[in-house]
Amino acid sequence: PHPRPGKEPTPRPALGPFAPELLRKRYLRRDVSGDVAETAEEMFSRVARTVARAEGRFGGDASAMAARFRDLMAGGLFLPNSPTLMNAGLSLGQLSACFVLPVEDSMDGIFGALKEMAKIHQSGGGTGFSFSRLRPKGDPVRATGGVASGPVSFMEVFDAATEVIKQGGRRRGANMAVLRADHPDILDFVRAKERAGRLQNFNLSVGITDDQMRRARSGRKLDLINPRTGQVAEKIEAAGLLQEVAASAWRRGDPGVLFLDRINDAHPLPGTIEATNPCGEQPLLPYESCNLGSVNLSRFAGRGEVDWDGLEGTARLAIRFLDDVLEVNRFPLRRIREETLKSRKIGLGVMGFAEMLIELGISYASKEAVGMAEEAMKFIAAAARDESRLLGEERGSFPLLEESSLDWDAMRNATVTTIAPTGSISLIAGTSPGIEPLFGLSYSRDLLGEEMVAMNPLFERMAKDRGLGDGLIRTVAAQGTLDGAEGVPDDLKELFVTAMEVAPAQHVKIQAAFQRFTDNGVSKTVNLPPEATVENVLNIFALAYDLGCKGITVYRYGSRDQLLHLGEGGR
Ligand code: UDP
Known part of the structure; x- marks a missing residue:
């Protein structure tokens, strides 16, 4: 099935406000004199065409699939990891992160x-x-x-x-x-x-x-x-x-x-x-590589409902895309090609989880959020597995299937799910990164050496809908959170909870909920306020272990140079 957008999510463009700048500086193809030589639309077409060439090898219709892949990316529903966007169809051709x-x-x-x-x-x-x-x-x-x-x-x-x-x-x-x-x-x-x-x-x-x-x-x-x-x-x-x-x-x-x-x-x-790999979400054997991609969950929730059919179609098409990437990838070393093609690991994950919750009226800090994390990932993982099984029947299974502990007759990929940080691609898609809560309702961020300031679009819309005054919006813009702001209804405070206001244990519970249905690892940073203690960190390690996480990373606000600052001027 062709993916379709969610039921009336917050209307906004397919790409984020910082996408044009980011794409121009880092992603778009350049000519010999170093000038940008394509538009964002052309970039998505280039990537789609290159990846869909794999379809031709298996007797499929490459140009029809290219059109579907392009719509998937240009519509902001799914994006592959950055090297695929940067290198597909160009001389380098190396597509894995x-x-x-x-x-x-x-x-x-x-x-x-x-x-x-x-x-x-x-x-x-x-x-x-x-x-x-x-x-x-x-x-x-x-x-x-x-x-x-x-x-x-x-x-x-x-x-x-x-x-x-x-x-x-x-x-x-x-x-x-x-x-x-x-x-x-x-x-x-x-x-x-x-x-x-x-x-x-x-x-x-x-x-x-x-x-x-x-x-x-x-x-x-x-x-x-x-x-x-x-x-x-x-x-x-x-x-x-x-x-x-x-x-x-x-x-x-x-x-x-x-x-x-x-x-x-x-x-x-x-x-x-x-x-x-560097951010911890992808355990690999020596010389293995893995290519990742992420579904934009915020696009599949609107008016309190999840568009499950749309999500399934997108997850299935994304798995096909990632398996095609393995076919057309130019591996940097022969050894890496050999090891990677034995297991054919791919990693489909998500971005925009926090914004999905907001669209559903669920606070990241609630039990329901943990439930939704499990439900969404279980659903995506099942679609991903099944699609890989179908690809296995169609194209042949990964060579090590017989020697693996997987109990399937056919399976194209040894692993199918990974939750990446989506540090760059979530900016392109204009949503919250990975499974992280909103960092701030407004925040400033260093983007390629320039300071950018942003207000969360969902908060802006809600503030308007609920008639919150300009004074309040100015407070939020300055401090980045609703903390201590007067005249804000409790439900809004709960819905727009930010990373450091979420209890550390809740961060870990969300990570663990995703991990339960993820083959590889889950990228997550437990954000701690400056006043957190070493004891708090030890407790987080212990909880992560008890809840079945594969690893854990903490970050105490201000403990080193950082890209993100709360509010317009930093905390
Ligand atoms: N990565 C890298 N350099 C970077 C950022 C990421 O090599 O500056 C690799 C690393 O393996 C990381 C993976 O890309 O774990 C995925 O990171 P992320 O999801 O943030 O990448 P994006 O696709 O959003 O650029």
Whole structure:
């Protein structure tokens, strides 16, 4: 079925107010002299045509499908991850956002990975690494008779290379570094970003196993193990380590935590996952890549109702789109092509969840919001799975299906769902990012070096409908929230609750609700007010673990340079 728009959602253009500027600066095709050489409409046609070529290979009607893909994107119903928009049909042709590279404990291993990273960043992709196999600082190096400098020192090299490459590209290369909690250098790693400006191109995640979580809870010790020798180097308090992680996260927003056993228990393929992509939502095996795309939920809710038929049609078409991307993608390395096409992982997710809730009259801070998160994602996941099954019957299953734990006769993709941050594509679509609550009713944001100020369009409409005065609107514009504003009905205050007003536990419950129906991971930041404590952070880690999340990231307002500020002038 062809997707159709929701039942009378807030009338607004298909693209957001900042889309023209963002597209012109970063996405639109340029000619040899560097001038913009296409419109947004032409960009969507270029992407649609390129991706739909895959249909021709399977005997389908490529031009008819191209028209449907174009409408899907130009209508603001679904967008693929940025590299697909930027590179489809152009010489680069690399369409994926997410990669994981292995780092072996040798000079060739480390600098080979560095070279591979450079190629991926040039093409607009982000890379994740586990540094857990590297021998610790001070460990002997046979070839030189010297001592090793440890994982963190090599991360600095990757960071410096990223910094240099990003000057040339349209998209900043981003990295994830994972270190297992039992690596002897774990404390160096946890504190690695405390010095301002260090490892700016890295997000950090501590990989924790179930056993290590249990040790932290029961006050037991943890063996730190030298990965080169397999021998215990030291014993530390597991709870003390978690406390250190929480304290660093409280101070700087890094590191996050990855629950490694969760990730591997849910993973349907042979092999062990040690790392994720830069923002944490996509666990991958070494050399795997994944392309993501997101349905704009705000387009499928209006007047208190969800347009389930429209949502199903869009989710199905989006899965077809993402599988077609795998067909036409130009992979940056042969090895990546081989590994990726064995499992054919794709990741359909959502953006605009907060605005969907507002259209439905549901507060993000309520139990109903958790219910809607589950209902919407369960629905999308079922449509996505079924479409992948149909594609498997039509085009053949992914090669590792037999060896996987999936119990299906046909299945085109080992995974079909991932919730991405949608940092850029939600701006293009003009909706709230991913599954995050509204950051502010008005906020200022650094966009490509320029300060932009925005008032949420749903709030503007509601304020007009309910006859709220100019004075109140000025207050909201200045401070970004309804906090303390006089004369505002309670229901509006609840409906327009913002990120820091939502209790931390509720953030985690929403993340967990989406995770229950998502094959891969869920990108979510638990936004904390400045006055939050380290204890609060520890409790968030514990709740995320108990509720089945695959990882967790917190961010305390003002704890480091940030893109977003509440209100017109910042808080
Ligand atoms: N990413 C990247 N550089 C960036 C932003 C994102 O490499 O500056 C990669 C990274 O793997 C991240 C993924 O793209 O996890 C998805 O991010 P997001 O959804 O914000 O990207 P968008 O498609 O909105 O640009």
